[in-house]
Amino acid sequence: MKRATTLFAAAGTLGGALTLGTAPAHADPTTPDIAATGTIVTATTGLNARSGPSSASARIGTLTNGTPIAISCRTAGEFISGTVTNTGYWDRLTDNSFISDAFVQRDAIDIPKCTTTTVAIPEVSGTWMLPVKAGLVSGFRTVERPVHDGVDLGATRNTAIRAVSAGTVIRVVCNVSRGSCDVDGSRSLRGCGWYVEVQHADSIVTRYCHMIRRPSVTVGQVVRRGTILGHVGTSGASSGPHLHFEVHVGAPATRANAVSPIDFMAVLGLTFGSA
Ligand SMILES: [Zn+2]
Numbered sequence: 001m002k003r004a005t006t007l008f009a010a011a012g013t014l015g016g017a018l019t020l021g022t023a024p025a026h027a028d029p030t031t032p033d034i035a036a037t038g039t040i041v042t043a044t045t046g047l048n049a050r051s052g053p054s055s056a057s058a059r060i061g062t063l064t065n066g067t068p069i070a071i072s073c074r075t076a077g078e079f080i081s082g083t084v085t086n087t088g089y090w091d092r093l094t095d096n097s098f099i100s101d102a103f104v105q106r107d108a109i110d111i112p113k114c115t116t117t118t119v120a121i122p123e124v125s126g127t128w129m130l131p132v133k134a135g136l137v138s139g140f141r142t143v144e145r146p147v148h149d150g151v152d153l154g155a156t157r158n159t160a161i162r163a164v165s166a167g168t169v170i171r172v173v174c175n176v177s178r179g180s181c182d183v184d185g186s187r188s189l190r191g192c193g194w195y196v197e198v199q200h201a202d203s204i205v206t207r208y209c210h211m212i213r214r215p216s217v218t219v220g221q222v223v224r225r226g227t228i229l230g231h232v233g234t235s236g237a238s239s240g241p242h243l244h245f246e247v248h249v250g251a252p253a254t255r256a257n258a259v260s261p262i263d264f265m266a267v268l269g270l271t272f273g274s275a
Contacts, residue, residue, distance in 0.1 A: 033072060034094060038106030040067040041083045049097035051120045051203075051249040052257060053077025053090035058122040058203040058249045060097040070094045073114035074101060096120040119249050119259050121267060124202045127225055128165045128268045131208060132232065132243050136272040140260040149258040150207065150246035151272060157241040159232040161208050163198050163223040170205070170251070171197035172215050174235075181235040182213055192244065193236025196229045197253060205253040209244035210235050 040047050046062035048055075053075050063069065070093060077090040082102025089101040091111065097120050131153070138145065138152035155161075174181035177190035185193055194211035212233025217223060234241045247264045250257040262272060 034070045035073060035111045036071045036106050036109060038069050038071060038091075038104040040065060040069060040099070040103055041105045042103050043083055047099055047103050049093065049095075049099050050090075051097065051122050053098045054250075055080070055100075056203075056250060057098065057257075060095075060120055060122045063099065069099070069104065071104075071106070071111055074111040075114040119257055121259050121264055122202055122204075122249060124165075124200070124204055124268070126165045126201055128265070128270060129162065129225055130265065130270055130272065131161050131164050131206075131245050132159050134159070134243065134273060136262070137242060140258075140262060147255075149255055150209070150244050151261045153243045153245060153272065155232045155241070155243050157232055157234070158212060159243075160228045161196075161211065161230050161232060161243055163225060163227045163229055164206055165198075165200050165204075165225045167198040167200035167206075167223055169196060169217045169219055169221045169223060169229075170199045171195070172217065172219050174214075176236045181211075184234045185210070185236045185238045187237065187239050189237045191236040193233065193238060194230065195236075198223060198229070199251055203250050205248040205251050207246040207248070207253055209246075210238045210242065212241075 040063045042065045046064050048059045049061045050057035051060055054077050071091040072094050073092050074089045076088055079088040080100040080102040084105050085102050087101050090098045091101050092098050092114050132155040134153040134155035137154040140151055174194055175191040181194040192209035195209040196215045197205055197207045199205050208229055210233055211230035215230035217229050232241050232243050245261055247259050247261045248257045249259055
């Protein structure tokens with residue numbers, strides 16, 4: 001099937017109001033500009049909309065054949081052979097979800113490249129809690145710390161750190177640029193110190209950093225919501241005891257799939273305490 005003739009040809013600047021990782025797919029307060037419109041063409045029951053440009057990214061929703069869509073931008077991703085074309089481009093829709101352009105019948109105009117790396121927050125199942133009861137002392141990708149991919153929670157040394165939901169421990173690591181994770185770290189070091197990652201349902205991975213000693217769980221261990229993973233410390237690149245906590249949409253956890261833990265928990269009705 002070839003691209004349809006022009007359906008819509010509005011131009012415009014792209015999504016200037018979007019911020020990194022702060023817009024849940026189903027509660028996006030902004031309205032990104034529409035670069036193109038199109039229609040889903042799928043021979044199967046539905047095309048999955050994803051949190052990122054790959055079939056391994058978390059599923060956000062499903063679009064049936066004939067669904068009209070509004071595209072805000074495109075990005076390079078997994079190469080897909082589809083019903084309309086074969087391409088490595090994925091379209092980011094105005095709800096921040098991604099679909100392969102291989103299943104989109106649309107006009108042939110150039111769609112602008114995505115200039116922000118928004119990752120949509122999917123609906124998640126199960127019950128959730130906060131990892132520690134403590135004040136929020138540093139936020140996610142703030143103006144002062146644009147590469148801070150998690151939140152810092154000001155818990156005291158030896159506070160128990162709990163799995164925020166059921167899952168499987170996928171990583172237990174000492175990560176420090178020199179020396180040991182069994183001693184207090186410092187700002188002159190790099191690394192997360194002793195840390196744990198837990199994989200949950202719906203491709204969510206949570207990460208817990210700077211533990212005081214080797215975590216109390218092991219890789220492959222199935223944990224419940226509330227299982228103690230380890231204890232608060234200040235190992236690795238850390239200037240004092242706290243929990244650095246990250247949420248990722250997709251495994252493995254990378255910088256590109258980190259989302260705001262504040263926004264993620266807000267969707268679940270949970271709020272980090274004030275410092
Ligand atoms: Zn941190």
